C-alpha cells in the first residue's frame with residue numbers, strides 16, 4: 001500500500017483542518033518512514049523475491065518493531081503524545097495517534113499474511129490484496145482520489161499557488177506509484193532502504209503546499 005496511506009493523511013485534514021499537512025502525512029506514513037531506517041541498520045529484514053505476490057517482489061521477513069499491530073498502536077500513542085505536548089490540541093493529537101495504526105489496517109488489506117500482532121509472536125495477518133494487480137490499483141486509486149477530494153474541500157481558502165504545489169505533489173506520488181508498480185524490482189535491499197528514506201521529501205513537499213497559505 002502506498003497511495004492509500006497518503007490518502008488517509010489527506011483525508012484527515014477534513015477532521016482536523018488546523019493540523020499541518022506534513023504532520024498528517026508523517027503520521028499516516030510514520031511506520032513506513034521508520035522501516036527503511038530499521039532496514040538499513042539491520043534491525044528489521046526484507047528480501048527481494050520476485051513472484052512472492054504479483055504486485056510486489058518484497059518479502060517482509062521480519063518487521064515487528066514497525067509493522068506489528070501492537071507497535072503501530074504504540075508509535076501512534078507516542079507520536080500523538082509528542083504532538084500534544086507541543087501543540088496542546090487534543091482532537092489533533094487523537095487524529096495523529098489514530099493515523100499511525102490506520103496505516104497498519106491498510107497494510108492488513110494489502111499484504112500477504114506477514115504482519116505480526118506484536119514483537120515475538122508468530123501469528124501473521126494479511127488479506128492479500130497484492131495477489132491481484134488490478135484490484136490493488138483500483139483500491140489505491142479510489143482511496144487516493146477520495147483523500148484528494150477531502151483535502152481539497154477541507155482547504156477552501158487555499159491559494160492558487162498552494163493548489164498548484166498540491167497538484168505537483170499528487171503527480172509526484174502517482175509517478176512513484178507507477179514506477180514501483182510497473183518498473184523492475186529494486187536492485188538490492190540497500191536500495192530499498194535508501195529509496196524509502198528518500199520519501200521524506202514528500203513531507204517537505206507537503207510543508208511547501210501549505211507554506212504561507214496557512215494562517
Ligand SMILES: [Zn+2]
Pocket residue numbers: 031032067103107
Ligand atoms: Zn507499511
